[in-house]
Structures are given as C-alpha cells and as structure tokens.
Amino acid sequence: MLDIIFGIFIVSGIIFSIITGNNNMSNIILASGTDTLETIIKLFPLLALWLGIMNIAESSGLLNYLTKLLNPILKLLFKNIPKDSKALEYISSNMVMTMFGLGNAATPFGLKAMKELKNISKSDKASDDMITFMILNTTGFTLIPTTVLSLRTTSSNPSIIIPICILVSILSLLLGIIINLIMRRINK
C-alpha cells in the first residue's frame, strides 16, 4: 500500500508541476535528501542519548517496575507477548513518556519495543501486536499539547482547550483500539 502511495504522489506531483510550468521541481527533488538529513540529525542524537539512558533503566529493573503499573491494560491488548519478553516494558515506557509530552524520549522506547516485537514474531511482515502498538502511537495521546498551546499565546485563555483536547484524545484512542481489534479479527 505504501508503494502505491509513493508512486502516486511522485507521478501526480511531477506531472502537475510540468503542466503548471513549475521550474522548481528539480530543486525540490534534489533537496529531499538534505531535508531528510535535517530530520535524521535531530533524531539521531536524541536516539543515541535515550537508548543509552534507557538501557540503564532496563538493566536496573526500573522499567520492569513501571510496567507493572500499566500491565492490566496492556495485557488485554497484547495477549500474545510472552511474559519474560521486554516488549511490554518498552511499550509501557513509551506510553508513559508520550502522555507526559516527552515525545523525544518516547520514540526510542517505541523503537526498542518494535525491535522486541519483531524478535517475537520472527517475520518480515508487521505482526498484529506491532500494528496495535502503532495505533496506540498514532492516536497521539498527550496530556498537554505543547505545540498547539505555543500557537495560542495571543488568546486571553490559551489553555482552555486542554480539557477538550484530552477528552477528544482519549476518545480517539479508544476508537483507534476498537477499529484495531475489528481489523485484527478480519485479517486473521
């Protein structure tokens, strides 16, 4: 599916720019490498930092402790993960970090979780657990939407949207999980 999207975006974009006589397209194509590098340059150091710190948390048993808090809920969603796997630790850490708006710290945990899930599934295809975990991430549940708040500074009451935001986030998280459970059944 991503293949098709990839193809359609490129073909339609370039054809449109030819039709409209947009001379900038070649530059845009050439600049995509440096654009990506900018993102990687921001991500790589954070990744290296947090993976290091997180390894300490993992080795000391701290993550294990944290997982026990979120365990009841996670066990419902992730029935197939064996008990001794570290995947649940990483998933709970990722979720806790996301909730507190520490997206930069959350991502490395998330990537480690994916790695563990891949070790469990031993396959090149996305496993059901991976997809469920992805949905938990893409529904983006944060208690404090910092980026949106930063744009609302001119308002007389910038943080008034926070309760609505949290409400909508929780509902869309639940909706995402429901859709996921249905699609899991369909795709067996």
Place this chain on the structure above:
Amino acid sequence: MILSILVLVIILYGLYKHIDIYNKFIEGSKESYKMILNLFPTLLGMMLSINILVKSGLLDYIFNLIKIKFLPNEIIPLMILRPISGSSTLSILSNIINSNGPDSYVSVLASIMQGSTDTTIYILTVYFGSVGIKKIRYALYNGLLADIGAFIISIIAVNLFYRLLF
C-alpha cells in the same frame, strides 16, 4: 524539569542496583546506529514523495475545488495533510489562528484536530522502517480510519463545547 528528574531517578536507581551505568549507557546507545541506518533510506523515500506532492501545488489546487458544507474551508487541507506531514499542518494551523484569532470557532476546531492526532504516515515509516519491516498489512488503513474518527469526534466535541467555553 520533568525530564531532568526522570534522568536523575534512572541514574540513582541504577547506582542503587550497582549497575555499571557508563558501560550500560554505551551499550544501549550503540543500538541507535542500526536503527538510523535502517531509517534514513526509508524516511528519504517518504519525504521525497511527500515533498513532490505538497510543493508541486497540486494539493492547493485540489483544495480550492473541494468545499464541504458544514466545515469551514480552511479545515479541509488540515485534515487531509495531517496524516501526511506534521510541518505543513502546523503552518496551516498557524495561518488559521493568525487570520481568525485564536479563539474563533475555526481556530479552536483546528487546534483540537491538531492536538488529538499525530502524523500517521511519518510514525508508520519511522517505526516500521527502523526494524526493516516492509509489509505493513492493515496498519495504514487502521491509522487513517482512526484519524478520520478523531476528526469526527473533534467536530462533535467542539460543536458541543464551543459556546460553553467561549
């Protein structure tokens, strides 16, 4: 502040458990190499296609043609671009707030939509890309459906609460 306390707790607990923290740090940190190696080409492919699409002006052209009755016009590009590109969406939101004031119906609706969703395609690419997974099965459909659901919930919620709060 929360961040520094978090780091403090982790280091203290590691010392308490007599973990060789420096070596464990390095060991963990090295795992980033392989992840970034897997990630760069995958991300490049995605950014290439998205940049071509967005910067060609094709989407702006299409958005001018689409109008939905009960939604403000400016929301439509935001909804369509939200799963695709976080930075484009942020600039759209910024424009909406600057043109309409932060407390107008449009701005509040746009803010809620932005705050309750995330950049689905980017997240899928980074997470699956970092472990070299190429077949994502129904992950994209699931993600996009969840985003659409979030938008619908946002519209309902803002319609219910806007007059109460503003």
